[in-house]
Amino acid sequence: GAGVSQSPSNKVTEKGKDVELRCDPISGHTALYWYRQSLGQGLEFLIYFQGNSAPDKSGLPSDRFSAERTGGSVSTLTIQRTQQEDSAVYLCASSPQGLSTEAFFGQGTRLTVV
Amino acid sequence: EDKVVQSPLSLVVHEGDTVTLNCSYEVTNFRSLLWYKQEKKAPTFLFMLTSSGIEKKSGRLSSILDKKELFSILNITATQTGDSAVYLCAVAQGGSEKLVFGKGTKLTVNP
Numbered sequence: 001g002a003g004v005s006q007s008p009s010n011k012v013t014e015k016g017k018d019v020e021l022r023c024d025p026i027s028g029h030t031a032l033y034w035y036r037q038s039l040g041q042g043l044e045f046l047i048y049f050q051g052n053s054a055p056d057k058s059g060l061p062s063d064r065f066s067a068e069r070t071g072g073s074v075s076t077l078t079i080q081r082t083q084q085e086d087s088a089v090y091l092c093a094s095s096p097q098g099l100s101t102e103a104f105f106g107q108g109t110r111l112t113v114v
Numbered sequence: 115e116d117k118v119v120q121s122p123l124s125l126v127v128h129e130g131d132t133v134t135l136n137c138s139y140e141v142t143n144f145r146s147l148l149w150y151k152q153e154k155k156a157p158t159f160l161f162m163l164t165s166s167g168i169e170k171k172s173g174r175l176s177s178i179l180d181k182k183e184l185f186s187i188l189n190i191t192a193t194q195t196g197d198s199a200v201y202l203c204a205v206a207q208g209g210s211e212k213l214v215f216g217k218g219t220k221l222t223v224n225p
Contacts, residue, residue: 031211042118042202042215043157056212089155100211101146101162108155 004106006092012112021077021109025094032075038088050098082113116141120203120216131193135219137203138185147186150202193223
């Protein structure tokens with residue numbers, strides 16, 4: 001595709017529900033990253049994929065958070081039993097050769113937990 | 115703990131003014147520093163700086179890195195209302211593909 005595509009663009013969910021956020025990277029990009037941006041904060045790294053494997057998942061804040069990537073393309077970030085502190089913009093980025101310094105960001109998913 | 119600190123957190127100027135945004139960092143195994151412009155949600159890349167003292171320039175925007183004092187500045191001359199955005203500074207580290215971001219500087223340019 002022309003750019004990194006994320007869906008949905010906005011999601012409102014009730015506390016305790018599970019949510020899935022989707023990221024479609026730029027075609028041919030081997031690396032994919034998830035970041036979270038809470039209100040008034042900078043971007044916080046969550047996880048990095050190279051192909052289908054995740055060499056660095058050190059930023060996932062708890063075991064309620066998980067992510068997978070299939071076919072070296074689409075990635076899904078799943079948050080189980082959502083809490084109000086999970087409310088944030090979740091940004092996905094991809095890069096052609098695995099260098100974070102060459103990453104292109106998507107428009108993000110704004111998650112609101114009520 | 116690795117950290118990137120940006121200042122000021124917010125800035126309001128008039129069109130035509132020149133602004134300087136600051137970014138200081140304390141990280142292990144520094145590789146490069148990046149500046150992004152964030153309007154609405156998606157950060158867009160502005161500059162990547164790896165070497166000290168070499169100015170990067172793009173139109174009215176320029177940036178320079180000081181690896182001895184561990185900071186970078188982003189200058190915007192003759193500001194326009196379209197420059198209104200959050201400017202993010204991030205650091206890349208050797209041996210890692212995660213970027214460490216500052217909280218950003220929110221710039222508002224009034225007509």
